[in-house]
Each structure stands twice: as C-alpha cells, then as structure tokens.
Amino acid sequence: MKLQVVPVGAYQTNCYIIEEESMCIVIDPGDGNNRILKELTERGARADQVVVTHGHMDHFADAAKLAEHFQTPIYFPKEECAYLSSAEARRGPYDERVVHAFETALGGRGKLTEDGETIRFGNLCFRVIVFGGHSKAGMCLYEENQKMLIAGDQLFAGSIGRTDLYRGSGADLIAGIRQKILCLPEDTVVLPGHGPHTTIGKEKRSNPFLTGDLLWDL
Template sequence: MKWRQLPLGPLQTNCYLYSNEQKECLVIDPGGDGNKLISILQQQQLKPIAILLTHAHFDHIGAVDDVRKQWNIPVYVHKNEKDWLSDPSKNGSQLFMAGAVSVSDPDELIKGEGRLEIGSFVLEVYETPGHSPGSVSYYAKEADVVFSGDALFAGSIGRTDLPGGNHEQLIKSIHNKLLILPEETIVLSGHGPDTSIEQEMETNPFLNGF
C-alpha cells in the first residue's frame, strides 16, 4: 500500500491518495482543485474506488463532486455530518468565503467505529470528534498510517471554535483513540507535514500534562 499527499484548495488542505498494487485507490479529503486532482490521478494511472471524508468542512470537500462524477464512486462521511456537504452554513464556507461550497449528499454513512472494507482496502474507523461532531480518523494498520483529518497535527491540534467544536472532547479523542496506536504510526493530518504518534506524545504542547 502506498500513500501520497496533495495540498489542494483554498486552505491547501491535504488530500491523500491511498493506493494498492493494482493501482486502485481511496481518495481521502479532496478539498479542491478538482481538475488538478483528476489530472494527477489519470497521470498516475490510479483508479479511485471511493472517497472518504474525515469530516465535512468546506476545505475538505471542494472536489468531491468532480471526482465522484468522473469515476462514479461513493462518498463516505460520518452520520453526524450527513447534511453538511450541501449546507454552506454547516460546512463553514458561509463563514469563511465569498462563495459558498455545496456538493451532493454522501452515498454512505459511517455510523460508528469499526472495520471498514472497501475492495482490498481494510481500515479501522475511529470517532475523533472535537474539531467537528462527525470527525473520524482512518487507521490503516497495513501501512502504519492514520489519516487524522483536523484532529491532530504536527505539534498542534484542530481548532475548536467552529460550530460543533469542543476542546475538551477533542483532547479526549486524541488521547483515547489516536495516542493508543503504535508509536511508529505515521500521522497524516489535514494540514501541514506528516508526523508520528511517538513524536506527538513526546513534543506536542497541547497534549502534555493531560
């Protein structure tokens, strides 16, 4: 299994292409620049089979419909944010941008934690709310990576001042769901560079002393 990070959209949100040897891939958080993303997928000869969202803020969903229509694939999001994709007041675009972001509703709802199998891909879904009520992280044991969305960053954590955010809840999510992963696990965040569970346990100032 391989992964590639692509900063896309107005806030340079990290989109991830998680692929297997057959060049099938999962597209995680396609935040924008749909034509660019489609071009890269075609150049790499990758075949998307699903779109996974860590949460439904506008900067993570901007290219959802472009990719979904190009390959006719399903979009997954947590049930707590099932109506956020099409609602600019909920996905935050109404607060931050002159133009509202609205995409079609999801095809599949993540209703809880557990094993998620899509083709040959096997992921563990962890509910990690706090940045938003439907935030999830996807752990790929085979690749030793966790796609943490905007829950955990290198040296930081997600903001909690947006609607549905909760600082205490986010800290608990990180400690109870992410820091229990193997220390060598690579953390692939929604913004900024990758890091590791070990690195964040040792140096993240937001997590010390909890």
C-alpha cells in the first residue's frame, strides 16, 4: 500500500490517494480535481473508488467530476446523505447552495455506507465509523492491519473538528471520539481531513479537548 497526501483548495483539505495492488482509492477530493488527475496521470493510475467522509464542500466539491471521469462509485455516509436531502436541511440555515452542490456531487453515483460496515479495496478492509458532532453524521475509515484511521474532520492533531456549523455539537463530537475512536490501538496513525497526521495514543495523552485540560462550554 502507498499513501499520498494532496492538500487541495482554500481550506487545504487533505485528499488521500491510496494505491493498493495497482488500484487507487481517492478520499475527499475537495475541489482538487485538476491536481488529483495530474497526480494519477503521472503514475499511470486511475481512481477506482472515491470516498467522501462528510457533507462539507471542501471535501466533496469535485467528487462527481472525478467519479464521472473514471466511472466509479462515491462512498458516502448514508445518514449524512439522508439529512442533506431532507426538508429540514433545505429549510434550515444549511445553505441551499451546499445542498444543491451536494446532490450534484453525488451525481447518482453515491454508494451509501453505514456505521459498522466495511469497504474492501484490494487487501485493505476499511471499517466504517460514523458519528455526528462536526456535521450530522461524518465518517471515519479504520484499517486494522495497516493501523490507520482516515479521520475526516472529526479528530485533528491536537484538536477536534469545528462544531459551530449547522448540526454541529461539541458534546456529540467528543462523545463519538471517546466511544468509537479512542478505543482503537494507540499506535494507530490518524490521518485527518486537515493538517498533520498523529496517533491515537498521542491524542489520548495530549489533545486538550480529550484530556479535560481545556474547559469549554458544550
């Protein structure tokens, strides 16, 4: 397995390109279609699967273009999809443009995933972990043999995802991280949606949002 990080767009979203047995999975392409196509072309590769961790534009904007180009499915959390397609999301402060962009982004290629399911890719087997707090229902992917967690915007090195966007909740996010992520082996490498990688052990010991060192109003 080979892993490449390609930061894309204004928010420098970490797009991960994972190569496995001459196939590539592209996670969170953001709006980096041109850059990603260049990276893939240079190595004579194609996107065999596209994954979007959650419904924020800096992660999904170009997903449909990329999936269309390579005729691949887009893995996306089912609960997040249901919410973004709901009347509540349309009515609420969730930006109508985002909902529209999201529908276009999936472009009928959505392969909806639920907590506890697995996504297989070559010899890799990703366990889907879904919880809310940063968005309605964001997805992480855990690969046990590679000791690797694709964390989306749930957990960052020394921080956690922002919770001030619509349907965000600090309490839900911290509970989700504690219940579903901190139980993973300490030497698991965490690959977040923005910024540098870290490990479960390091975050358990020093992330102020998780150690209780930071008091904030939930």
